[in-house]
Amino acid sequence: MKKMLINITKKSRSRIALIENQKLYNFDVEDVNHKRKKSSVYKGKIVHIVPSLEAVFVDYGTCKNGFLPFREISCEYFFNKNITKNRYNIKNVLKKGQECIVQVNKEERGNKCALLTTFISLAGSYIVLFPKNPGFLGISRKISGKYRNSIKKTLLLLKVPIEMGIIFRTASLGKSVEILQIDLMCQLQNWKKIKEAYQSNCSPCLIYQENNIIFRALRDYLYHDIQEVIVDDSKFLVCIYQYISLLGKSNFRDRIKLYTGTSSLFSYYQIESQINSIFQRNIILPSGGSITIDTLEALTAIDINSFRSNKGLDIEETALSTNLEAANEISRQLRLRDLGGLIVIDFIDMTAPLHKRLVINHFRKILKNDRARIQIGTISKFGLLEMSRQRLNSSMNKINRNFCSKCNRF
Structure with missing residues (x-):
């Protein structure tokens, strides 16, 4: 079961965690004093x-x-x-x-x-509006070919101004024209406010603030697969109800619940230790192998070691099983840490070409769950895999943690 946990008891900071069967698979944190500039x-x-x-x-x-x-x-x-x-x-x-x-x-x-x-984009739950791209039509790359024609037919029924363009997000698949039109109207209203603010204010100034972390999470992640949304601040419940109504997601109201336990929300769901691991350099795999993550100015380097791995009958089987296990954890850490830019992964050497293909195909498959745009290469003769990933967030708490060589932590 997938759940969204919203922790806002600390007034200076908000945290969002997405979990599945008690395992953290997405996390974000925002400092109240650090307003998000991206998309503003x-x-x-x-x-x-x-x-x-x-x-x-x-x-x-x-x-x-x-x-x-x-x-x-x-x-x-x-x-x-x-x-x-x-x-x-x-x-x-x-x-x-x-x-x-x-x-x-x-x-x-x-x-x-x-x-x-200057090409503004305004994201809704299902549609991204481009007010300055006339006639532009985009469809999420994660929507397969057999569904793309139905999306194009839906476009004909939407009332999109001819001087603007739109992109259909993955979540738009299967949604009615009425729901999509509501989402589009919200973004048209935002664009109207932006133009009015531009006319009435002197430069330089902020004229449209991107949503805070909580509203972004509700906009981007609250879909049918989220069974519960648990929030630990009763004062914020009304705001959440109002916002999901604005998004056309009123049917999710019954899934939103208030946490009233004595321990903290994240402690109750036993994910604080998983969150702390996001800022650790070394990650131990269940088999005994390990992953080391180093973020540098030019790239992020990820090294895989068999260490005490006890999987496999011989060295080649151990390398394959450890690499497959590491690929699962790396895909998870990419999302949790929101690693972006160039990423180089040093897999354990495998001699069999079949094993290399198994690892790369498995890695490609699990990366499809990532919302970010990803480009991935192949494993070179040196055992290195180069890939690039779009950075989605820029939370101050994530960026400003530096590695300490003395305590071996961030």
């Missing part, structure tokens, strides 16, 4: 044009200016509306001091500034 929308001002980078830097109201590539700038901001990006230099179509609506694609990390775009 700002009224910004161009402060520097850099032709050599084909980009501009935008002051959008934070300590560090954001980076806006030329390819992410809508033609509506060009002096001449008839020109195309392929024929003109950036300095000839934009000017310093020019105002624009920008959205944060990637939050700033370390020395890297935030990545911005």
